[in-house]
Amino acid sequence: xxxACGSILGYTGQFSLGHAGFMSVGGYTAxxxxxxxxxxxxxxxxxxxxxxxxxxxxLAAAVAGLIVGxxxxxxxxxxxxxxxxxxxxxxxxxxxxTEAVGGASGLSGIPKSTTLGxxxxxxxxxxxxxxxxxxxxxxxxxxAVADDELAADAMGINPVRYKVTAFxxxxxxxxxxxxxYAHHKQTIVPTGFDWLxxxxxxxxxxxxxxxxxPGVIVAAILLTWLPEQLRVIADYRMIVYALLIIxxxxxxxxxxxxxxxxxxxxxx
Amino acid sequence: MDSFFQQLVNGVALGSIYALIALGYTxxxxxxxxxxxxxxxxxxxxxxxAYFLSPAIQLIFPLPGIGGALVVMLLAAIICAGIxxxxxxxxxxxxxxxxxxxxxxxxxxxxxxxEYTCQHRAVFGAETRPFxxxxxxxxxxxxGLTVSNLDVLVVVMTVIxxxxxxxxxxxxxxxxxxxxxxxxxxxxxLMGIDINRVISFxxxxxxxxxxxxxxxxxxxxxxIEPLMGIHPGLRAFVAAVLGGIGNxxxxxxxxxxxxxxxxxxxxxxxxxxxRDAIAFSILILILLFRPAGILGKNSVEKV
Amino acid sequence: xxxxxxxxxxxxVSIRFGGLTAVSGVDFEIASREMVGLIGPNGAGKxxxxxxITGVYQPTEGEIEFCGQSLIGLKPNAxxxxxxxxxxxxxxLFPSLSVFDNVRAAMQVRNPxxxxxxxWRGKSFYSGENAVxxxxxxxxSIFHLERMRSDAATSLPYxxxxxxxxxxxxxxxxxxxxxxxxxxxxxxxxxxxLKELIRFIHEKFEIGILLVEHDMDVVMGVxxxxxxxxxxxxxxxGSPEEIRDHPAxxxxxxxxxxxxxxxxxxxxx
Numbered sequence: 001x002x003x004a005c006g007s008i009l010g011y012t013g014q015f016s017l018g019h020a021g022f023m024s025v026g027g028y029t030a031x032x033x034x035x036x037x038x039x040x041x042x043x044x045x046x047x048x049x050x051x052x053x054x055x056x057x058x059l060a061a062a063v064a065g066l067i068v069g070x071x072x073x074x075x076x077x078x079x080x081x082x083x084x085x086x087x088x089x090x091x092x093x094x095x096x097x098t099e100a101v102g103g104a105s106g107l108s109g110i111p112k113s114t115t116l117g118x119x120x121x122x123x124x125x126x127x128x129x130x131x132x133x134x135x136x137x138x139x140x141x142x143x144a145v146a147d148d149e150l151a152a153d154a155m156g157i158n159p160v161r162y163k164v165t166a167f168x169x170x171x172x173x174x175x176x177x178x179x180x181y182a183h184h185k186q187t188i189v190p191t192g193f194d195w196l197x198x199x200x201x202x203x204x205x206x207x208x209x210x211x212x213x214p215g216v217i218v219a220a221i222l223l224t225w226l227p228e229q230l231r232v233i234a235d236y237r238m239i240v241y242a243l244l245i246i247x248x249x250x251x252x253x254x255x256x257x258x259x260x261x262x263x264x265x266x267x268x
Numbered sequence: 269m270d271s272f273f274q275q276l277v278n279g280v281a282l283g284s285i286y287a288l289i290a291l292g293y294t295x296x297x298x299x300x301x302x303x304x305x306x307x308x309x310x311x312x313x314x315x316x317x318a319y320f321l322s323p324a325i326q327l328i329f330p331l332p333g334i335g336g337a338l339v340v341m342l343l344a345a346i347i348c349a350g351i352x353x354x355x356x357x358x359x360x361x362x363x364x365x366x367x368x369x370x371x372x373x374x375x376x377x378x379x380x381x382x383e384y385t386c387q388h389r390a391v392f393g394a395e396t397r398p399f400x401x402x403x404x405x406x407x408x409x410x411x412g413l414t415v416s417n418l419d420v421l422v423v424v425m426t427v428i429x430x431x432x433x434x435x436x437x438x439x440x441x442x443x444x445x446x447x448x449x450x451x452x453x454x455x456x457x458l459m460g461i462d463i464n465r466v467i468s469f470x471x472x473x474x475x476x477x478x479x480x481x482x483x484x485x486x487x488x489x490x491x492i493e494p495l496m497g498i499h500p501g502l503r504a505f506v507a508a509v510l511g512g513i514g515n516x517x518x519x520x521x522x523x524x525x526x527x528x529x530x531x532x533x534x535x536x537x538x539x540x541x542x543r544d545a546i547a548f549s550i551l552i553l554i555l556l557f558r559p560a561g562i563l564g565k566n567s568v569e570k571v
Numbered sequence: 572x573x574x575x576x577x578x579x580x581x582x583x584v585s586i587r588f589g590g591l592t593a594v595s596g597v598d599f600e601i602a603s604r605e606m607v608g609l610i611g612p613n614g615a616g617k618x619x620x621x622x623x624i625t626g627v628y629q630p631t632e633g634e635i636e637f638c639g640q641s642l643i644g645l646k647p648n649a650x651x652x653x654x655x656x657x658x659x660x661x662x663x664l665f666p667s668l669s670v671f672d673n674v675r676a677a678m679q680v681r682n683p684x685x686x687x688x689x690x691w692r693g694k695s696f697y698s699g700e701n702a703v704x705x706x707x708x709x710x711x712s713i714f715h716l717e718r719m720r721s722d723a724a725t726s727l728p729y730x731x732x733x734x735x736x737x738x739x740x741x742x743x744x745x746x747x748x749x750x751x752x753x754x755x756x757x758x759x760x761x762x763x764x765l766k767e768l769i770r771f772i773h774e775k776f777e778i779g780i781l782l783v784e785h786d787m788d789v790v791m792g793v794x795x796x797x798x799x800x801x802x803x804x805x806x807x808x809g810s811p812e813e814i815r816d817h818p819a820x821x822x823x824x825x826x827x828x829x830x831x832x833x834x835x836x837x838x839x840x
Contacts, residue, residue, distance in 0.1 A: 071556050072552075072555075072556065075555060075556075075559070076368075078302065078303060078368045078369060078372050079555050079559065081369065081372060082303070082551065082555065083551070083552050083555050083556070086548035086549075086551050086552050087548075087552065089544060089545070089548050090544075090545040090548050090549060090552075093541070093542055093544050093545035094545065096541070097541050097542065196380075199373075199376055199380075202373065203373075206373065238380065238384040238387075239381060239384045239385050239388065241380070241384075242377050242378075242380035242381035242383075242384055242385075243377075243381060244377075245373060245374070245376065245377030245380070245381075246359055246374055246377040246378060246381065249363060249366075249370050249371075249373050249374040249377065250359070250362045250363060250374065
């Protein structure tokens with residue numbers, strides 16, 4: 001349980017970048033899938049090799065993010081979601097048909113290099129990077145673009161550049177998360193990273209409050225841990241999950257963990 | 269050459285189904301500016317409604333038979349219209365004022381909810397069931413081509429429904445209201461249009477169309493199961509965007525093009541595995557280069 | 572670019588939206604440090620011209636130059652980098668950010684420290700951040716907003732929000748400031764304060780200002796020169812006195828229901 005928990009932590013990097021008001025529903029799949037190739041080539045047990053493998057996975061994912069992001073981030077929110085979802089699916093199909101990465105059956109026999117330690121370390125790194133980025137004059141640009149793209153544009157902040165940056169950084173960490181995941185489960189299958197998984201992540205982000213790091217972390221832990229505990233109602237699990245999404249959006253779209261301070265500006 | 273025309277016919281038939289479904293997507297988008305992910309599942313519900321209704325209908329109208337089939341379709345359409353309105357009321361209406369993304373996620377939630385609930389043992393279960401033969405399939409010989417009578421039915425029904433839709437949207441009061449809403453919701457409200465009624469009506473229409481499409485699709489499919497809506501739904505969505513989302517003739521055109529593309533591409537070896545990817549690629553390309561679609565118009569944000 | 576170029580020059584600028592020609596043949600200049608007003612009856616195209624200058628729209632014909640450099644095809648953020656800043660008719664502050672951060676965000680355009688700096692956090696990064704903080708506080712103090720620095724920008728009273736939006740625009744160190752109907756929604760006392768504020772900014776920051784405004788009192792009281800639009804065309808360009816008595820201008824306003832309003836406004840200004 002702690003391991004699953006930890007591996008999810010790696011995912012939170014995505015949108016905690018006070019994200020420029022967009023939702024890349026499919027983005028992760030892109031990221032996670034690119035790691036496949038890279039994460040497995042140095043299939044050795046050496047800890048340094050593992051770390052490098054994870055970082056390379058992240059890098060590959062970041063590149064994929066760049067390719068997908070640059071043309072798409074000019075689009076409006078819901079169109080962007082569709083496009084990234086599509087991109088993710090295209091990658092899935094490509095992987096399914098590429099023998100080099102095992103086709104539809106994926107790859108197996110991956111060494112179990114992921115430990116709680118590694119996961120935690122990467123999670124901390126993610127959080128550190130995100131916080132560093134956002135809490136700077138440069139980083140205020142992310143929140144500005146998320147708030148009001150037009151006004152940010154008028155203030156000299158290039159919205160496309162910020163959005164792409166957030167997207168690519170998010171993709172990088174998604175890639176690492178995927179690498180960790182692969183070395184934890186010891187097999188990967190293209191359909192294991194389908195758009196439903198992206199929806200999972202998006203729900204985590206929303207639950208935690210978009211762009212608020214601590215909330216997203218808590219939400220991630222909650223959403224990974226809870227299903228394990230609720231195995232009893234396994235039959236109804238997905239139904240409950242779907243209901244949860246709907247209720248969440250209707251009742252509390254700002255997430256469970258967004259609190260406004262007395263002075264008004266959100267905790268970030 | 270024969271096979272070209274054969275493929276053409278098949279493509280048109282397939283495209284018609286996509287067109288029917290696409291109409292629903294486009295109508296809802298036109299009026300509400302959001303993509304109803306759950307639309308594809310209404311299709312499935314239409315098919316299942318027909319499945320459960322046919323034994324009962326059989327007692328009154330002989331099945332297989334065109335009369336009975338039409339009755340089944342009508343009833344399925346009515347049921348799904350009701351479901352559509354219900355979904356809108358419970359899940360989308362509370363979110364009317366929220367940003368688009370929130371509604372999109374909710375739509376995904378609704379879609380998942382319907383799919384998983386139907387997959388549950390107590391409801392439909394996940395296995396594929398054979399669909400009753402509402403119409404005995406026969407192959408007709410038209411101008412030297414073998415055409416299934418089902419295909420003819422599909423095309424004819426689609427054309428009829430398209431015309432009906434067009435008349436509703438362009439010639440009736442409520443259709444005008446729909447168009448008004450699609451231009452400017454607040455202004456429409458200020459003009460005394462009952463927004464809730466119009467939106468409910470839009471959903472009802474779209475869902476009814478999806479239901480009919482579902483039945484028609486099921487007639488030719490190997491069987492029905494809770495996830496059957498996803499594939500055609502995706503294609504239809506791409507079709508709607510291709511033709512210009514929010515644009516009715518566009519949806520039909522898009523459906524047709526996509527149906528033809530898929531049929532012809534299906535004949536090319538090695539491509540069929542990539543069908544999904546191709547569909548998505550088309551979608552992405554359109555959104556990137558011509559988001560308004562073939563027949564759509566661009567709108568500029570007023571500063 | 573040489574010093575003889577005016578700050579801003581529009582030459583035969585036209586824009587068409589589909590079949591509608593919103594603006595045609597607009598020709599005017601703003602010298603550096605000039606305070607110019609842009610007026611016209613409703614629908615005359617003032618906001619359209621405004622949006623053309625700020626990069627929101629691209630003209631279908633004509634040239635727009637800033638210090639001799641063409642602005643055609645440049646996005647708003649590029650224009651800001653060149654030295655053009657603007658405010659919005661409906662105040663568009665960043666609601667998630669505090670007063671301080673709203674201004675700080677606008678400082679990024681002149682900030683040499685980007686993403687890598689923020690990650691690496693070397694010494695120059697921190698001195699940069701300190702410099703930014705100092706500049707923001709200075710600006711806020713000049714406009715009496717420093718005590719509200721941590722408050723949510725949208726929690727401020729309306730007048731203060733307008734001030735903040737202007738301060739934010741000034742943070743980008745513009746050479747030309749465009750104000751989009753700043754007097755909207757203000758009562759007479761607030762309008763007086765606004766006039767003071769604009770004059771103050773003009774003097775202290777020594778920048779050119781283009782003011783789009785409906786309120787004659789504000790325009791007449793503050794501008795050195797006024798350009799008048801009607802139906803997308805320029806009908807006058809001169810000093811406030813010249814405009815006041817200009818027959819075409821009077822007719823443009825008389826043509827609406829504001830006939831008595833014109834005389835009243837002119838009398839009050």
